[in-house]
Amino acid sequence: MNENIISVKGINKTFKVTSRSKAGLASSIKSVFKTKYKYVEALKDIDFEVKKGEIRGLIGSNGAGKSTLIKTMTGILYPTSGEVNVMGYTPWIDREKYVKNIGALFGQKTQLWWDLPAIDAFSLSKKLYNIPENIFKRNIDFFIEILNIREVVTKPVRQLSLGERMKCEFVNALIHEPELVFLDEPTIGLDIISKDAIRKFIKDVNKEKGTTFILTTHDISDIEDLCSNVTIINKGEKVYDDSFDNLKNYYENKRVIKAQLFEVPDPKKLDLFTVKSLKDLSLEVEVDLNKKNLKEQLYKVLDSFSIHDINISNINIEEVIKQIYAS
Numbered sequence: 001m002n003e004n005i006i007s008v009k010g011i012n013k014t015f016k017v018t019s020r021s022k023a024g025l026a027s028s029i030k031s032v033f034k035t036k037y038k039y040v041e042a043l044k045d046i047d048f049e050v051k052k053g054e055i056r057g058l059i060g061s062n063g064a065g066k067s068t069l070i071k072t073m074t075g076i077l078y079p080t081s082g083e084v085n086v087m088g089y090t091p092w093i094d095r096e097k098y099v100k101n102i103g104a105l106f107g108q109k110t111q112l113w114w115d116l117p118a119i120d121a122f123s124l125s126k127k128l129y130n131i132p133e134n135i136f137k138r139n140i141d142f143f144i145e146i147l148n149i150r151e152v153v154t155k156p157v158r159q160l161s162l163g164e165r166m167k168c169e170f171v172n173a174l175i176h177e178p179e180l181v182f183l184d185e186p187t188i189g190l191d192i193i194s195k196d197a198i199r200k201f202i203k204d205v206n207k208e209k210g211t212t213f214i215l216t217t218h219d220i221s222d223i224e225d226l227c228s229n230v231t232i233i234n235k236g237e238k239v240y241d242d243s244f245d246n247l248k249n250y251y252e253n254k255r256v257i258k259a260q261l262f263e264v265p266d267p268k269k270l271d272l273f274t275v276k277s278l279k280d281l282s283l284e285v286e287v288d289l290n291k292k293n294l295k296e297q298l299y300k301v302l303d304s305f306s307i308h309d310i311n312i313s314n315i316n317i318e319e320v321i322k323q324i325y326a327s
């Protein structure tokens, strides 16, 4: 019970890339004769475990290494060192057998045929994956029903809205009933109604079929809605790997006192507080409710500085994640 479906141990991935010190034609010509290289460490000693039936969030800023990690787990790339075991397979070695057991959806790319209706692409997948007729029909009916796309699947893909196309992309990625599905930014560019529909769909499939999902996104509300556990990567390193609730606890007990000052504050007075920022006479003081009393801190701020405006706010989750990225 609750066994790991993914077990990644100590993987590193280093890319060798050409490096040019200067821009311009002369530098381009020079680089043809004398190529210089540099190394980009995209993943540094990453351990990553996912249990069967989880919906795991994988987040990080641009260039953090998320896609590189997904690519090693789907077998598109192999790591420089370390081990990857997904459902008993080493993805880049057992690729042919392995890919039949996974699904992948990349929000920025389409897997469908632009001029054909999506239903034709599903039929092609049926042949590709040798899906028996009865299972194919059952799955198509199930997906069409819960995504409400009976008419949508018969129109050429180029005529579909982004939200309608994404729903079809999901069907295509799941039609062969993979145990594990990688979703790379599945809600990118969608309006809130389509986002909700897609999130509900992921939850339904996870519940009904026990499918495991790995989800990368820049939209934290996707994570909040879907994932009990979240892994954060920053500059190739894993910096957080725990429950979303623990991440929430961190910010739920913090408040920020924002004060607009009349004059530059005395540095000695600033030392009395946990100052988050001070810019253009705008001061932000963080209060940890587990350690300090908010009312006392508020009076102390009012006493210490000359203030013409003040308010108290919560720290939002984006802010916490930004702090983790920056640390």
Ligand SMILES: Nc1ncnc2c1ncn2[C@@H]1O[C@H](COP(=O)(O)OP(=O)(O)OP(=O)(O)O)[C@@H](O)[C@H]1O
Binding pocket: 015, 016, 017, 040, 041, 042, 060, 061, 062, 063, 064, 065, 066, 067, 068, 069
């Ligand atoms: N094929 C490649 N060759 C060289 N460098 C690469 C290659 N793929 C990724 N990188 C580098 O590895 C680092 C991690 O990139 P990756 O695409 O994994 O980040 P990411 O977290 O998915 O970012 P984003 O959110 O912007 O998609 C970056 O510095 C990137 O430039």
